[in-house]
Amino acid sequence: MIKNFLNWIKAINIKDIYSFRNQVPIKEVNYAGIDDISKKEDYRIAISQNGKFIVTFDTANLRIKILENKDHRPFTSSKKEVNSNDNNKYCGLDNLDELDDIGQTITYFKINNDFMIEKFYKEEYKPSLCKVDSSDSDIINASDFEWSIDISNMQEINDGESFILIAISHINVNMDMRRTENKKIDNKKHDYKKENLNKIRFKCSSLSEKYELKDEGNKPDEACDIAINMKPRPTNKISEIKKGIAIYRFDLKKNQIGKESYDFNTVTCHYSNQISGICRFIDDSSKDDSKSLNDSRIKRFIILNFRGIYNFEFDDHFDSFNLNEKFEYPTNIRRELDIWYTDNCIKRLLSCIYDKYFFVPQYKNDVLLLKVYDLAKMELETTIKKSKNKNYFTLNSNDNAFSFSRLQLCFTRGNNTIRLYYIKNGLEVALKSFKEIERIYLLEFIENDEKLLIIGKGPKKEGLIFAIWDLYNTGKVELIEIDDFPTIIIENFGTHLARASGNILHIGNNGKVSSVLKKIEKELKQKKENEKKVDKEKMDKVANSIIKLLGKKPDGKPDESHNIHYNEKHMNFKPIVSEKEPWMLGDYDRHSYCLYYHNQKGAEVETLQLIVGRTTVQIWHQIQDSSRNKDELPNNGEPFLEYIWTNRIPINQEREETKLRIKDFKYGSNVGLHEKLDDFHLKVYWYERKDNKENSKRKSMQKKKSMK
Structure with missing residues (x-):
């Protein structure tokens, strides 16, 4: 009897201890009514690795919006799939005018300086005009802090749950993005502490019933949500904002059957003030399977800063994130950062990242080596060798432009020459120069990797030139000039322009998201219509002169x-x-x-x-x-x-x-x-005569019958 009682007490204690360790604070957040913008907007944009989801971030007013890309162009094995009737997929040139607004809002919310969600907004909410606050106490040196943002693909768990993850990092440039004087990086010594990120859960009272704590007999292996009273924290001034990262997990569900439209139930935030840098979700997609390419699982979440690449471990449901490992940069990148970057190295690191690849051009013994590292596997994928060319030394490393398809890599040093390589064996398969372009800013494989989009600058004109190179018809290149296209986006490539898997999006100063490809296609369609019109006029003129x-x-x-x-x-x-x-x-x-x-x-x-x-x-x-x-x-x-x-x-x-x-x-x-x-x-x-032999034969037979 006493033994059974002690066993029962022991079981209760173990359950209580486990439950206590897994308690998650809950904060109720309401929808906002009128909420003025106090500072001039400064937007950032990021796109998921498959191009289906978008996140925008007004860094001045700390407002975040998650959208679904209605101009999504998935990689498909047939053009029929691309031109399907799905409202959230690219519908071809005939429907360009029907997709002026390419972003469908999933959720819209505001955070404070500590990454905590302060309020939600209705999907159709539009903030009022900016009321600029010029208080000197709220101003800091813009070069001291930077922002980084990223969004994951939709993550579908076996039990039917769906998640989207948003990562934000407030980067302390002086501490994490430049070499400090008289301080060298010691690769043998850990500069980080292995620990789980802090965790808090947010619920919107307008979306669900008010939370009430109930004893439902939670199992020992389930985390308990504890409702606590949390008073709003005093808002810090901008000058007091600390560095840090936050990862928001949105639990999503489809709100209508048969339509790709989502509502969120809860938001879980994992945060820390111990580290900052460029944040990236790395998906483990198979390049041999188009389905897994569009619906892939997150393999890693990493932070890149001056010191290295920090890896965060997580469970299948993304209930916890643990900083558990640090990877070193390739030797030449490490040497370059240590010698040259006493200033901000964010642009240099961004110039190396595309999709799940870390791309490093390197010169060794008069040979150009293009090394491609797989960030999902954290290993060298391939090395491409190219003989010495003096032209490669003329431009800065930040001028490199490259892109990856399922099979190929395209690369330019920023001049007007593009080289294509096979990723697996490093063989060069094509080389092409574009006389109409003086400098190339961006490359992107589009239309199921069958074409390459090139954005560059002409030798004389100030505007941008867009070229579409048909890779399976090497002599065919379509050139388009867009006079009203904002050239400033090239200067803010990592903030106002986002690209992934053949999707290229731009965010304007007003926060509106637009598709670069859609704008190009509109211009191309208009150009072809004008050419047809001119040709018709010429033919009519010639016809009238016969x-x-x-x-x-x-x-x-x-x-x-x-x-x-x-x-x-x-x-x-x-x-x-x-x-x-x-x-x-x-x-x-x-x-x-x-x-x-x-x-x-x-x-x-x-x-x-x-x-x-x-x-x-x-x-x-x-x-x-x-x-x-x-x-x-x-x-x-x-x-x-x-x-x-x-x-x-x-x-x-x-x-x-x-x-x-x-x-x-x-x-x-x-x-x-x-x-x-x-x-x-x-x-x-012409007209042809009918054969009357059959008719004559029938008449003859009728004659014979009548004679009998």
């Missing part, structure tokens, strides 16, 4: 059966053939068109004539030159047949009624296809 005359018989009299057609620039054209269907015994209608006529005085005369007869369409060619012997000319200077087509009417059916009839003929420009010939369009039709 001159029609009667041919001449051998005796010089007009030949009413032969009609001659030519335009104004071929005024001296004379037919080189008149009748070229020798099987025709009588007279028949013919129509001749001048396709090309060139008469250089005292030298060569070249003529191309198209003639439409009773049953054929023929093109005849003649080259004459009085300064040359006839045997030096094609066919001794006589006309020769270049092309013939026939309607294949049998001889026994050929009649006046079955002759070829011209429905349409148009001249046009050559559009660069041929320097001599003008384009033309000819459409003919």
